[in-house]
Each structure stands twice: as structure tokens, then as C-alpha cells.
Amino acid sequence: MTHDHHGPELLPTPAQTEAALNPPAGRRGADLVLETLDCLGATTVFGVPGRDTLALYDALRRSHLPYVGLRTASGAAFAADAYGRRTGEAAPLLLPTGPAALAALPALQEAAEASAPVITVVSQVPAAGLGGARHGHLHELRDQQASFRDVVKSVHTARTPAQIPSAVAAAWQSALTVPHGPVLVEIPRDVLAEPTVIPVVTSLDAMPEDVVPRPELTAVAAEWLSTADRPAIIAGGGVIRSDATGKLRALAEKLTAPVVTTVGGHGAFPRHHPLSLRSHLTARPVLDLLEDADVLLVVGSGLGELTTGGGGFHPRGRIVQIEADPGKLESHHPALGIHADARLALDALLDTVRPRPDDTAAASAQASDRVREALAAVARSRAGNFAHPSKPAPEEALLDAVRRALPDAAPSFWDLTVLTGWAWSAFDARRPNTLHSAQGAGAPGYALPAAIGAAVADPSYPVLAVSGDGGALHSVAELATARQYGLDLTWLIVDDSGHGYLRHQLADRYAGPVAAAPLDAPGPDLVALAASFGVTAASASPETLGTVLGEALGAAGPSVVVLRVGAGELGVL
Numbered sequence: 190m191t192h193d194h195h196g197p198e199l200l201p202t203p204a205q206t207e208a209a210l211n212p213p214a215g216r217r218g219a220d221l222v223l224e225t226l227d228c229l230g231a232t233t234v235f236g237v238p239g240r241d242t243l244a245l246y247d248a249l250r251r252s253h254l255p256y257v258g259l260r261t262a263s264g265a266a267f268a269a270d271a272y273g274r275r276t277g278e279a280a281p282l283l284l285p286t287g288p289a290a291l292a293a294l295p296a297l298q299e300a301a302e303a304s305a306p307v308i309t310v311v312s313q314v315p316a317a318g319l320g321g322a323r324h325g326h327l328h329e330l331r332d333q334q335a336s337f338r339d340v341v342k343s344v345h346t347a348r349t350p351a352q353i354p355s356a357v358a359a360a361w362q363s364a365l366t367v368p369h370g371p372v373l374v375e376i377p378r379d380v381l382a383e384p385t386v387i388p389v390v391t392s393l394d395a396m397p398e399d400v401v402p403r404p405e406l407t408a409v410a411a412e413w414l415s416t417a418d419r420p421a422i423i424a425g426g427g428v429i430r431s432d433a434t435g436k437l438r439a440l441a442e443k444l445t446a447p448v449v450t451t452v453g454g455h456g457a458f459p460r461h462h463p464l465s466l467r468s469h470l471t472a473r474p475v476l477d478l479l480e481d482a483d484v485l486l487v488v489g490s491g492l493g494e495l496t497t498g499g500g501g502f503h504p505r506g507r508i509v510q511i512e513a514d515p516g517k518l519e520s521h522h523p524a525l526g527i528h529a530d531a532r533l534a535l536d537a538l539l540d541t542v543r544p545r546p547d548d549t550a551a552a553s554a555q556a557s558d559r560v561r562e563a564l565a566a567v568a569r570s571r572a573g574n575f576a577h578p579s580k581p582a583p584e585e586a587l588l589d590a591v592r593r594a595l596p597d598a599a600p601s602f603w604d605l606t607v608l609t610g611w612a613w614s615a616f617d618a619r620r621p622n623t624l625h626s627a628q629g630a631g632a633p634g635y636a637l638p639a640a641i642g643a644a645v646a647d648p649s650y651p652v653l654a655v656s657g658d659g660g661a662l663h664s665v666a667e668l669a670t671a672r673q674y675g676l677d678l679t680w681l682i683v684d685d686s687g688h689g690y691l692r693h694q695l696a697d698r699y700a701g702p703v704a705a706a707p708l709d710a711p712g713p714d715l716v717a718l719a720a721s722f723g724v725t726a727a728s729a730s731p732e733t734l735g736t737v738l739g740e741a742l743g744a745a746g747p748s749v750v751v752l753r754v755g756a757g758e759l760g761v762l
Contacts, residue, residue: 212388218350219248219381222310222374224390225357226281227254231308233645235269237262239285241312244381254281257645257674260666262289264638266296266307267664270371271602271642273305274625277430279364280642281308286378287330290337295632298340300371302629303453304430304513306364307371308357309341315379334375342370348377350385358395365397367513367530369430400513402529402537410509410525411541413484419506420446421482423470425496426453427489427513429621431532434458437488440539445552446486447560449475451496452628454489455618463557466564468614470496474566478559480504487524489531491517495613495628511535583731584611587752590735591653591681592617594742599623599650602639605631606657608683634663637680641667644676651742652678658685658712668722671747679741680719680749686711719749728753 222245226234234256238246249256259265262284269280284290290311300307313333330336334344343363347356353376360372414420422444428437434457441448441464448458449466460467469475479485483506490496491512508524511534518526527534545552588611595601597619603609603626618624627635640654656664661682671678719726726749729737734752741748 210388212386213251216251216385216387216389217244217248217381218347218353218376218383218385219244220251221350221353221385221387221390222357222376222381223248223252223254225354225393226308226361227252228390228393229358229361229395230278231281232276232278233257233272234281234283235259235265235272235642236281236283237265237285237289239289239312241285241287241314241378242283242381244378245283245310245312257641257670259638259641259670261638261664262292263296263632263634264641264664264667264670266293266300266309267635267638268642268645269307270296270300270303270305271625271639272646273300273307273369274303274430275600275622275643275646277306277432279306279308279361281310284309284311286312286314286333290333294336294340295630296635296638297337297371298630299627299632299635301340301342303426303625304367304369305371306369308360308364308374309337309371310357310374310376311337312381313375313377315377334373337373340371341373344373344375346375347380350380350383350387353380354390354393358393362395362397367397367400367431368427399533400528400530402511402527402534404537406525406527407534407537407541410486410527411538411543413507413509413525414444414446414486414538415543415545417444417446417482417484419482420444420484420486421479422446422448423451423479423485423487423490423492423496424448424454424457425451425488425490426457427511427531428454428457428535429489431489431513431530433489433532433535434621436532436535436539438462440535440542442553443539443542443544445545445556447478447556447563449479451490452613452626455613455616455624456621457489460617460619463553464560466560469564469567470614471501472567472570472614474563474570476502478563482506484509487511488535489513492521493517497521582611584608585615587731587734588612588616590731591655591738593735594739595653596650596742599652599742600625600640600643601653601655602626602636602643603654604633604636604656604660606655606660606683607685608655608657612655633660636660637664637671637678638667640678640680641670641674641676644671644678645674648677650677652676653742654678654680655683656680657683658715661715662712665718668719668724668747668749672723675746677745678747679738680747681738682715682749682751683754684712684715684751685754715749715751719751724749726751 269282272280345356345360347353360374364372450457450468486509488511510524511527515528600623636654636656640652644652716726
């Protein structure tokens with residue numbers, strides 16, 4: 190028996206036929222890239238120009254897709270990453286071959302660790318120069334794809350204009366199939382520049398695939414959780430990315446299970462909920478509670494280095510781990526591993542977990558008591574480290590000032606700084622998907638360009654970037670971008686006259702005085718430097734931070750606030 194797969198829905202309309210037979214003049218391979226992205230649903234394109242991508246910039250003049258150009262390749266990739274995180278959409282990134290593409294690798298590694306969908310379109314030397322022979326082309330690499338394979342989810346190549354739509358569509362599907370992540374599309378520069386009569390791209394199917402949990406696994410997990418005496422939950426960034434925060438709360442309340450969120454999971458569970466252990470995941474009292482759980486549910490987290498405090502976590506009970514990245518399942522602890530999207534797996538558990546056999550109110554009260562005791566122990570252990578235990582730590586006071594100045598729904602992006610280390614456990618992310626940091630790859634220079642991407646994604650709220658004075662110099666060029674587009678963002682730079690975070694790490698791990706001059710070298714006048722870009726800038730002290738930052742966040746356009754603190758004044762946890 191034969192089946193007719195050519196139903197009416199696949200037949201072009203007369204208008205489509207006419208458009209296909211008479212495509213607009215002057216189109217090139219690069220037009221197919223932008224037409225495909227537009228057809229698939231892209232809303233904004235990021236990038237930096239280069240000689241090898243001039244055809245793409247020519248095609249942008251014929252496209253209605255908005256383009257945001259940054260000053261550095263890494264900045265463009267960080268911006269695309271943040272755009273993808275905030276919107277859940279795939280963010281196209283246009284990069285020239287060679288040095289610019291390689292310079293974006295640290296940012297793409299961050300996107301990979303954070304599961305941010307970035308469609309990286311990279312040019313290549315002319316097609317005849319591919320294959321490993323050395324033709325002496327400018328920017329030539331023997332195997333550009335090899336440089337990306339350990340970072341991106343997938344690699345796609347188009348060596349003729351006709352291959353471009355399919356390559357871009359396959360990349361799109363890969364980037365948006367959970368776990369989301371960056372992908373690479375490589376196209377030789379002569380293919381981008383080649384004139385084409387291929388019809389305008391108007392229809393493509395690149396739907397991402399669902400990662401559905403196996404029912405026999407969720408049945409076992411539900412049985413374990415239903416009969417547990419002391420269940421507990423670790424919630425990671427996968428809960429936020431899959432829009433499953435409501436399902437997490439419902440399951441936690443059904444189980445009366447305490448919940449702690451990871452660095453990437455800030456906001457996945459209400460901070461002031463009676464079952465919330467907040468984000469004190471590396472604090473010993475919280476680790477004790479989690480290690481004592483007879484069933485520990487880990488959802489949307491790979492239990493990486495920052496999550497477990499460098500490996501000092503040794504749970505004694507059964508573990509159920511739900512993770513969309515199969516490579517992260519049971520990579521640290523034996524578990525019932527469920528390869529699935531967090532939302533779909535939590536939905537299945539909600540349908541199959543039985544109500545607790547004991548009195549729910551009593552069980553909830555007991556769990557809440559355990560949470561309060563653990564949080565009180567955390568507070569006592571921190572207070573014992575300071576000369577005035579009755580007062581909050583200086584770092585917590587600074588975070589409180591930032592919290593008061595920042596609107597609840599406004600996102601913030603943090604470089605690796607001393608203050609960021611405190612924010613990972615002490616900052617109150619009142620909404621999901623609002624607190625982001627470079628905790629995946631740890632690449633410097635993340636905060637400002639990421640804030641640019643977020644400001645482009647949603648201009649209805651101001652955006653905050655937080656850097657140290659050392660990290661700020663990695664991305665200061667992007668102040669020009671923020672000013673060019675008039676973005677409502679504020680960059681808080683904590684100036685402690687050196688790489689404070691690294692200085693603490695060095696002093697903590699190795700005896701003797703810190704001798705590495707770069708860690709203590711005074712930098713430029715950051716207020717004057719920001720002003721030279723035409724950006725409003727102001728200094729603040731710890732006492733005035735809240736007021737100065739609030740004024741900056743409330744003003745239109747970009748601004749910089751430099752918080753001056755003494756070397757060593759802020760300490761690591």
C-alpha cells in the first residue's frame with residue numbers, strides 16, 4: 190500500500206508560486222541566512238562585522254530583522270547569551286572567521302554551561318580553501334569547527350547557497366531542544382557573497398524535540414518520594430529554563446520537602462517560603478540537612494563544583510536526579526537518573542506522587558522547623574566570623590542596598606567578584622530568571638554585555654550589571670554600545686584596586702604575602718573613563734550606595750556607579 194504524503198497543505202498558493210518564480214533581484218547566499226532566521230522566528234540579531242561577513246551586513250539592509258552590533262566578539266556572544274536566557278528564544282550571532290570567532294569561545298562556553306540558545310553563524314575562508322590545505326587566506330584555520338566542537342551542542346556547514354536554509358534550520362532545532370545551548374553554522378565567505386536565484390525562504394519546520402521522561406522511571410521516583418520520611422529537593426537552573434517553578438512549588442508542598450536552590454536556580458522557589466532553604470547550598474548546616482534526607486530529589490542541576498562547594502557533599506539516602514543533559518546524570522553521585530525536561534518530569538511526578546500517609550499539617554510543621562533550624566545555624570556561623578555579630582556582614586549590607594535600589598522584576602548580571610560570591614547565597618532574587626552570573630565557565634567581562642542583551646530583550650525594566658574593577662576592563666568597550674543604543678542599564682563596578690576575588694583565593698590557599706603585582710595594581714579612574722564614553726558616572730561609598738544606585742537605575746540611558754572599597758575590605762564566604 191502506498192500513501193500520498195503530498196497533501197494540500199504542502200502545495201504552494203498561487204501567490205507563493207509567483208514569488209518563488211520571481212525572487213527579488215540582488216539577493217545572495219547571505220540573504221538566505223537572514224530569511225531562514227526570520228522564517229524560524231528570530232527577533233533580533235547580534236554580531237560584530239568583519240571582512241569575511243560583509244555580505245551578511247549587506248543582506249541586513251534588505252532584512253527587517255533588528256541588528257545590535259557590539260564592539261567585541263566576546264561582548265556580542267555574551268549579549269546573545271543573555272537575550273536567549275531572558276526570552277527563551279534562539280539568539281542569532283554573526284561572527285567573522287578566525288580571531289573574532291575564537292575570541293567568542295569563552296562566551297559561548299558560558300552559554301553552553303547556562304543552556305542559552307545561541308545560533309552562531311561564522312564565516313569561513315573560501316570554499317576551495319577548506320579541507321586542511323594551507324592556502325594562506327587571511328584568518329585561515331586548518332579546522333575551525335574543531336575549535337568549537339567541545340563548546341557548542343552541534344556543528345552545521347553549508348558549502349553552497351542551497352544548503353544554507355537546511356543547515357540553519359537544523360542548528361535552530363538543536364539549539365532549542367533541551368538542554369538549550371549554542372550551536373555553530375559555518376559558511377564560507379564566497380558562499381555568503383554568491384548571487385542566488387533560490388526563492389525567498391518562507392516555510393521551514395524546525396520544531397525542537399521534547400525530552401519526555403520514561404514512565405517507569407517516574408513511577409519508581411514517585412514511590413520513593415511518597416514513602417520518604419525526610420524528603421528534600423535541590424532545584425537548579427533547569428527548573429527556571431523550563432518554566433516549571435509553579436510545578437516545583439506544588440510538588441514541594443505535596444511532599445512537605447525542604448527546597449534549596451543552586452547558583453543558577455535563584456528564584457526557582459520562593460525565598461521566604463516556610464520550606465525554603467534559600468540558596469545556602471554550600472553552608473554546612475544546610476548540607477547536613479540534605480545529606481540526612483532519605484530521598485533527595487535533584488531537578489535541573491548537574492551538581493557541579495559551585496553547587497556542591499567543591500565536592501564536600503555526601504548524601505546518604507536515595508537520590509532521584511532529573512536532568513535534560515544526559516552527560517550530567519549521575520556524574521557525581523549514584524542516582525535514579527531521569528533524562529527529561531524538568532517541566533515534563535515534575536508534571537509526571539505531580540500526577541503520580543501519593544499524598545503523605547501521615548498528617549500533612551504535622552509533617553509540614555516538622556519540615557518547616559528543620560528549615561528554620563538550618564537557617565538559624567547558617568546565620569550563627571556567619572555572625573561568628575565578624576567582630577560585631579549583631580550587625581550584618583558588610584557584604585550583606587551592600588547586597589541589601591542593591592536589592593532596595595533594584596526593581597523586583599529587573600534582571601541583574603554579575604561578573605565573578607567577591608560581592609557575587611555573597612550574592613549566590615544572600616541575594617534575594619524575587620522573580621525567576623532575574624539573577625544571572627558567569628558561574629558556568631567563569632569568563633571575565635560577562636556582566637556588561639550580558640546586561641546589554643537583556644536590555645534589548647525587554648526595555649520595560651532597567652538592567653543592572655555588576656563587575657569588579659579587574660573584570661570591568663575586559664568589557665569597558667561595550668559602554669560605547671550601551672550609549673549608541675541608549676539602553677537603560679546601570680553598571681556597578683566594585684573598585685578594590687585589584688582582583689579582589691583572586692587576591693583572597695591566593696592568600697587563602699598559599700602562605701606568605703601576595704606578591705603578584707597584577708593582583709594589586711591600581712587601575713584607571715573608572716568614573717572618568719566612563720565619562721569619556723559620554724556615559725553618566727558617579728562614585729559611591731558603602732554608606733551612599735543605595736541612594737546613588739537608585740538614582741542611576743531610575744534615570745534614562747546607560748550609567749555607571751563606581752563603589753570604592755579598600756583592598757581586602759570585602760571578604761569571601
